[in-house]
Amino acid sequence: MTAAARDLIHAMGYAQTTLADIARAADVPLGNVYYYYKTKDALAQAVIDTRAEEFKQLTQELDRLSDPRARIEGYLSMLVLDSEAIARHGCPIGGLCTELNKSDSPLAKPANALLRSQLDWLTRQFQQMGKAEEAAELALQLLMQLQGASVLTQAFKDATLFTRQVANSKLWLQTLT
Amino acid sequence: MTAAARDLIHAMGYAQTTLADIARAADVPLGNVYYYYKTKDALAQAVIDTRAEEFKQLTQELDRLSDPRARIEGYLSMLVLDSEAIARHGCPIGGLCTELNKSDSPLAKPANALLRSQLDWLTRQFQQMGKAEEAAELALQLLMQLQGASVLTQAFKDATLFTRQVANSKLWLQTLT
DNA sequence: GTCTATACGGCGATAGAC
DNA sequence: GTCTATCGCCGTATAGAC
Numbered sequence A, B: 001m002t003a004a005a006r007d008l009i010h011a012m013g014y015a016q017t018t019l020a021d022i023a024r025a026a027d028v029p030l031g032n033v034y035y036y037y038k039t040k041d042a043l044a045q046a047v048i049d050t051r052a053e054e055f056k057q058l059t060q061e062l063d064r065l066s067d068p069r070a071r072i073e074g075y076l077s078m079l080v081l082d083s084e085a086i087a088r089h090g091c092p093i094g095g096l097c098t099e100l101n102k103s104d105s106p107l108a109k110p111a112n113a114l115l116r117s118q119l120d121w122l123t124r125q126f127q128q129m130g131k132a133e134e135a136a137e138l139a140l141q142l143l144m145q146l147q148g149a150s151v152l153t154q155a156f157k158d159a160t161l162f163t164r165q166v167a168n169s170k171l172w173l174q175t176l177t
Numbered sequence C: 001g002t003c004t005a006t007a008c009g010g011c012g013a014t015a016g017a018c
Numbered sequence D: 001g002t003c004t005a006t007c008g009c010c011g012t013a014t015a016g017a018c
Helices: A002-012 A019-026 A030-036 A040-062 A068-081 A083-089 A092-100 A108-128 A135-155 A159-175 B002-012 B019-026 B030-036 B040-062 B068-081 B083-089 B092-100 B108-128 B135-156 B159-175
Strands: none
Touching: A002 A019, A002 A040, A002 A083, A002 A092, A019 A030, A019 A040, A040 A068, A040 A092, A040 A108, A068 A083, A068 A108, A068 A159, A083 A092, A083 A135, A083 A159, A092 A108, A092 A135, A092 B092, A092 B135, A108 A135, A108 B135, A135 A159, A135 B092, A135 B108, A135 B135, B002 B019, B002 B040, B002 B083, B002 B092, B019 B030, B019 B040, B040 B068, B040 B092, B040 B108, B068 B083, B068 B108, B068 B159, B083 B092, B083 B135, B083 B159, B092 B108, B092 B135, B108 B135, B135 B159
């Protein structure tokens, strides 16, 4: 059920996604939702937890690579796989943060933490590339480009825009000595 | 009234902003809203038109500068003035596009056109800088960085993040021969 | 644990007095 | 043109049968 909720929230936004939508997509009766989650917010929190877990799994895979640069490239390659979904619905995490940070929902903080953890992981990779001093700034630059590319990719409905930006970012990554 | 609607939609998002909110902020009775706008969507369209008009006014001012590079710098300087608002509510245009492109509202197209017109104006400036061939790509790069900076600035609630990115963009602008 | 029916509140939209 | 009252619908949440 959290999987259905995750996909619907990505596609329609949190406020626009109704519990009836989720129940239908998960093929359970509406009333049943409340047996597993006390409130809609509680379900959204579970979705955020799922997103956090997914990213943790991804980084655990990537961290097995010995070269930090290769790890970042792997991360970028994973993102490209979702470029069509990004063209349709934007970045699932960036979009969620953008929405939840309006009219301060209690969910804003955990959602923001998803972006923060991506920033932190990227920072660690740049540190291990010997960029101790500029690591935080480089991570910020990269994440910013990805988020900006997501916004424009969605608005202009052009998935190639995202893939081209990722290609640019990979080239940029190579220029870092 | 469109001014109140514009500000509230920026602060809370379109779906979350009720006509009662707008009526209260504009200090008119709720029923009165419908004398001026047939539907909520019609009011939102007026807000989008207002945004388009504001950008047109801005570019008319900037276009009086003879140097295209100075025009872009002026544009960036205007954005910095809103960095606090961006930290609280994100980019008013990017956020609107992000929201409206989910669950295809008829308002998505006009909202996307706001971003498109910024891209087109920037492209023209780069063309006049003698970058005919790469102008579209450069405009895309710049707009992408601004949108990405807006997303992260809002999520991390750090206005200096936006001002720093704009400073970086100005430096980058100088490097273009 | 699973499902149906429904309470309750809020929002877009309308009717109609003034 | 301006304002009040209210309709109808939908969404969250709950009650309670099975």
